[in-house]
Every structure is written in C-alpha cells, then in structure tokens.
Amino acid sequence: MSIEAIDWALNRAPIPTDRKDASTLAITLIALANHAGPDGRDAFPSVERMVRYTRLSRRTIQRSLRSLEELGLICAGNTRVRDTKIPEANARPQVYDLLSPELSTASNERRQDGAPPTSRGRQQKRLGASTATNGGVTTTPKPSFNRPDNRPTPSAPATGRSAVPPVCGQCDARDSDPVSARVVWQDEDRTRSVPCPRCAPRRSGGAR
Numbered sequence: 051m052s053i054e055a056i057d058w059a060l061n062r063a064p065i066p067t068d069r070k071d072a073s074t075l076a077i078t079l080i081a082l083a084n085h086a087g088p089d090g091r092d093a094f095p096s097v098e099r100m101v102r103y104t105r106l107s108r109r110t111i112q113r114s115l116r117s118l119e120e121l122g123l124i125c126a127g128n129t130r131v132r133d134t135k136i137p138e139a140n141a142r143p144q145v146y147d148l149l150s151p152e153l154s155t156a157s158n159e160r161r162q163d164g165a166p167p168t169s170r171g172r173q174q175k176r177l178g179a180s181t182a183t184n185g186g187v188t189t190t191p192k193p194s195f196n197r198p199d200n201r202p203t204p205s206a207p208a209t210g211r212s213a214v215p216p217v218c219g220q221c222d223a224r225d226s227d228p229v230s231a232r233v234v235w236q237d238e239d240r241t242r243s244v245p246c247p248r249c250a251p252r253r254s255g256g257a258r
Contacts, residue, residue: 052088058150059083063123071117077104078114079123082146090148094132097143115146123149218248 059080065072081103086093095103100111118124127145136142217224221234233243 051084052086052090054088054153055083055086055090055093055148055150056080058090058148058153062152063150065121065123071114074104074106074110074114075117075121077106078111079118079148082118082124083148086146086148088153090150090153091127092131092145093127093148094136094143094145115144125149218246220248221246 059076059082063076063079065075065079069075078100081095081100082093083090084093084103085095097108097111100106101108104111106114115124119126124146127147129142129145132142132145217227217232221232229249232246232249234246236243
C-alpha cells in the first residue's frame with residue numbers, strides 16, 4: 051500500500067467530473083492505488099478483491115479499468131514483480147501502473163541524492179567516491195592515469211648508475227650514441243673499426 055498513490059487517487063487524479071461514471075472510476079482507481087508502490091507502479095489486485103473493496107460488480111470493475119486506460123490514468127505494467135509473488139500462472143491478475151508524473155517525480159527525488167540507485171537500492175557516487183558492493187564492502191575506483199597528475203613516477207635504474215656512460219673524447223662518438231656505436235676507425239675510408247677501448251672497455255677487452 052502507498053499513501054502517496056492513494057492521496058493522488060483521492061485528491062488529484064484528473065477524472066472528468068461531468069461523466070456519469072465519475073464516482074465509479076474514482077473508487078476503482080483508489081482500489082488500484084491501494085496496491086501500487088510509491089511511484090504508482092506494480093498494482094495487481096485481483097478483480098475479486100476490487101469487487102470487495104468497491105461493492106461494484108465484476109463487469110463494472112472491468113469496464114472501469116478500460117475507461118481509466120482510455121483516459122490515460124492507468125496502463126498495463128511490468129509483470130516481473132507479480133510473477134515473483136504469484137507463481138501460479140492461472141492465478142495472476144493484470145498489472146497496472148498509475149500514470150501520474152508527480153508520483154514518479156516524487157519517487158525519483160526520494161531515491162536520488164546526486165547518484166543513481168543500484169539494484170539493491172544503495173547509492174553510488176559517479177566520480178572518485180567510495181561505493182558499496184553487494185556485501186557491504188567499500189571500494190574506491192582506481193585513479194585514471196590519463197591525467198598528468200595521476201601518472202606514476204618513472205622508476206630509477208636498478209643499478210643506480212647511468213645507463214650510458216659519457217664519451218671518452220678520444221673516439222668519434224657523441225654523448226647520445228649508445229656504447230655499441232662508439233668505435234675507433236682503423237682506416238681513413240672507415241671500412242674497419244674496433245670498439246672504443248675507453249668507452250666500452252668490457253667489449254674491447256681493455257682495462258676494467
């Protein structure tokens with residue numbers, strides 16, 4: 051039962067007052083609202099129950115439901131909740147939603163505090179906040195490395211020494227050349243070379 055849905059059906063539902071069946075439509079809508087949620091959805095009382103509520107005949111109830119649909123005050127709803135509560139397929143009544151924008155708006159305002167509700171009704175923050183998991187454990191999203199202030203600091207070389215030693219000054223190498231390119235040419239045409247014994251003593255077999 052929803053007080054909000056009943057209040058809407060009693061006081062603000064736009065049932066035309068010039069209809070001969072206005073009172074019948076009103077009491078039928080109130081009977082439906084008695085079984086709706088706070089947002090006006092998932093009302094599925096049986097016709098027999100509504101007959102007991104309203105003291106109207108079964109045929110009158112069915113006709114009133116059709117008229118409420120034509121007026122745009124109710125519509126067929128989702129059967130998921132009904133099927134969960136009533137396993138017997140032949141005993142399942144029609145599901146109706148009350149078409150009230152103010153009920154839907156009020157329900158959304160109650161659920162939302164700036165974050166979307168999860169499947170279990172918990173609130174999740176959109177950016178950078180802790181969120182509750184199904185087991186109640188709080189987790190924090192990992193920071194994005196796309197932002198400059200979140201990029202990890204490059205680690206220093208494991209040996210603690212510079213990866214490329216400075217040139218010795220005796221060969222033709224430049225500071226930007228790797229050790230493997232630091233050679234001493236054996237002829238003027240630069241067709242034969244040996245590794246520089248000063249820049250790469252281990253490769254050339256020079257002093258260590």
